[in-house]
Amino acid sequence: MAASPLRIAVVIPVKDDAEPLQRCLTALARQTKPPDQIIIVDNNSTDSTPAVALDAHVRVLSETHPGIAAASAAGYDAATTDLIARLDADSLPSDRWVASILDAFTRHPGIGAVTGPATFTDGPRWLRTPAAIVYLGLYYALVATALGHLPVFGSNFALRADVWRDIRTEVHRDDTLMHDDMDLAIHIGPTRRIRFEPRMSLGISMRPLTTMTGSGLRIHRGIHTLTAHWPNELPWLRAYRRLKDRLR
DSSP: OOOOOOOEEEEEEESSOHHHHHHHHHHHHTOSSOOSEEEEEEOSOOSSHHHHHHHTTSEEEEOOSOSHHHHHHHHHHHOOSSEEEEOOTTOEEOTTHHHHHHHHHHHOTTEEEEEOOOEESSSOHHHHHHHHHHHHHHHHHHHHHHHTSOOOBTTBEEEEHHHHHHHTTTSOTTOTTSOHHHHHHHHHTTTSEEEEOTTOOEEEOSGGGSSHHHHHHHHHHHHHHHHHTTTTTOHHHHHHHHHHHHTO
């Protein structure tokens, strides 16, 4: 008997993101394989973001505790599908983004999560591709070194719902300084595999990286996320647990 097709929810945490959210929802409407659920979690918006979400006839939740981690976790909790994907409001997924995720999990049943690449959709045209390569290349390389395995990229990843249920009480959803994607990756790994899927392409905004304040905050949050998990999650301890699990 053939296995039932996997069902997928897309979670989008938002705060004052009316215009980018509209573009993101338009991109999701063009998917060759539409998601089974779209869950938008409003995190105390003061603009027309909630109205944009309601007009799209998708599920809209409110999370009053500030921070992307809290809003995202509320969306993951609400999903009732086999897979949970995550986008930011300024993410612009390619038309086959959902299909690529479903195919990756179908072809690789042993993986716990998938993550993918991104390109910049704004800023000087000549700078978009090289800047994205440097930005994401550094993120994946540095965080993988600190974790002992591939991390997930918060604007473009998906995980199995049962993995989320296993770790939902371990993640730091109420810590506003926590880098939520790094925190997730720490708890998904080192014994669950995270796969990089190059077909999961999408566009993201360069805005958070155009100011020293934005870049500095990301670095500060990254350091805070790693040190909050030490000493139990030091890289060599994680590598040892990963090796031990593979040798079973």
